[in-house]
Amino acid sequence: KNEVEQSPQNLTAQEGEFITINCSYSVGISALHWLQQHPGGGIVSLFMLSSGKKKHGRLIATINIQEKHSSLHITASHPRDSAVYICAVKSSGGSNYKLTFGKGTLLTVNP
C-alpha cells in the first residue's frame, strides 16, 4: 500500500462546478504539499500546510492530522484548472527531507 493515496485518479467536471480532490496518508507527517502540473509542464506549489485550512483565490486546502487526510477544493472551476494535482507529504520520522508523493489526480474541466 502506498504511503500516500489520492482519489479520484481521474475527475471530469463542467465549468463552474465545485471540485474536491482527496489525499490520505499512512505515516505521521510534519507537512503536506499540494502541487499542480499542467500537461507537459512544470510543477507548481499550491499549498503547504501542517494544520487547519488555507485559501488562495478559488483554491482551498484542508488537513485533518488525526484522520491523516487532506482535501483540495476548487470553487467555480474553470478549464484552465485542468491539470494533474499532486499531494506530497513530509514524514515526521526518518529522513527529514524526503517527500513522498501520491500518483496524482488528473482533473479535466470542460467549458
Add this chain to the structure above:
Amino acid sequence: NAGVTQTPKFQVLKTGQSMTLQCAQDMNHEYMSWYRQDPGMGLRLIHYSVGAGITDQGEVPNGYNVSRSTTEDFPLRLLSAAPSQTSVYFCASMRTVNTEAFFGQGTRLTVV
C-alpha cells in the same frame, strides 16, 4: 528572481552515453533534490542535498551521480544511460525542511 532553472528541457541519448542535467536556484535554499516521474507512479527521489558539500541517496539512486559544490547548483549526472532511465526529471529546492517546494520545468529524457 529566476527560481529553479533546469536544463535542458528535452534530451535524446543513445544507450551508454553520459550526460549532465543542470539545476540552479537563486533563492539561497539549503535543500535541493532530483526526482524522476514515470507514468502511473508518483515522483521518486533520486538524490538530495541538504547543503553545499552534502549529498545523499534517495529511493532510486542507481545509475546517477550528484555533487553540490555551491549552494546554487546541483547537477545530476547519468554515467552510462540505459533505456530504463527514460523519464521526466525534476529538480526541486526548499529553503528549509518544512517550507514551500520550488520545482524546475523538467527535463524529458529519452534513451534509445
